[in-house]
Amino acid sequence: MLTFFTNPMSRGRIVRWMLEEVGAPCETVVTQWGAASADLLAANPLGKVPTIIHDGAVVSETAAICAYLAEAFPDAELAPRAEERAAYYRWMFFTAGPIESAMMDSHLGVTLPPEKEAMIGYGNLARAVDVLEGAVSAHDYVAGPRFTAADVYVGSSIDFYMQFGMLEKREAFARYVDRLRERPAWARAREIDDALIAAAQR
Template sequence: MALTFYTNPMSRGRIARWMLEEVAQPYDTVLVDWAGKPAALLEANPLGKVPTIVHDGAVVSEAAAICAYLAEAFPQAGLAPTAAERARYLRWMFFTAGPLEAAMVDKVLGVTVPPEREGMVGYATFAKAVDTLEAAVSESDYIAGERFTAADVYVGSAVGWFTQFGLLDKRPAFARYLERVEARPALTRARAIDDALIAAG
């Protein structure tokens, strides 16, 4: 089966790289320069966004969707949710990709939501979004339960990035969660690949 990965090592492509290393299937990498997008990428994804994968002709973009897709496409990796895990798996992956991401972007942009408009933005307030995430990662060892799943690739990446850039406080719950998810050998491999690409410049 053909699996092509369009990425830039200084992008959310790092999330998809981690997931690709978790499923441990062969894939071809196409590096995307911000100045010029490959025609094949634009054909697959007119926005030219990375990460994008093409798996036997099926196009998947958006990092959370790529994580979920790969977990289902390669069930032998054991990263798709069980029936008991599915609700939390979907809830927290979509919360992180939607309301939490929006809260973080608004924070960076200096957007202040008036109290009377909080119901319109999906995350209510920045503080409530962060508190909700803290409660989610505190409920069990991993975001969907006691087992690492593809949702942890996405949520773990987000917690790591938002903490690194000072958008999330370094709360003990976040530190404990990151310690667990960042111990994954696949993440070590993925980081080494992307860091080498950045160094090669």
């Protein structure tokens, strides 16, 4: 049994895609902003979405959910193989940590003097973005030539940041995202969440 707490205008869209990739049946609980249910708060006291409960175990944080689902549903073959493991974890959590921090600081107008850069996980925005570009340029996918759960997270993040003007639309990023958008599970997930948004606006 898998319960999926989400909002279709949140990072829950990433987990929706991951669920479609692994083919996991789930009960979807749509949460409105500022109105976390008692069930969600019991699972995640921060009231954050996405959060999943799978066979009684709670997993929150989007990158962690993607990594968890890849291992919980091995038939989908989205967990890393031995030769992919280092890049898989490196780039998934680089995107979840330093890149997200860099994007949010930039979006909020937070600036750091050069002498303070060593205190921040991403150093400076330009260098962090260059590193991310290198990651998606080395192979077709971030862990190598094969699509993995890391691409669900990294690709969704790049797509989001570019759509909202937070990340420069470099050719390497655009090619990578276009490749991911060809996946049937991406299209199915988008259709589900867009339909939820449309229903809420009626």
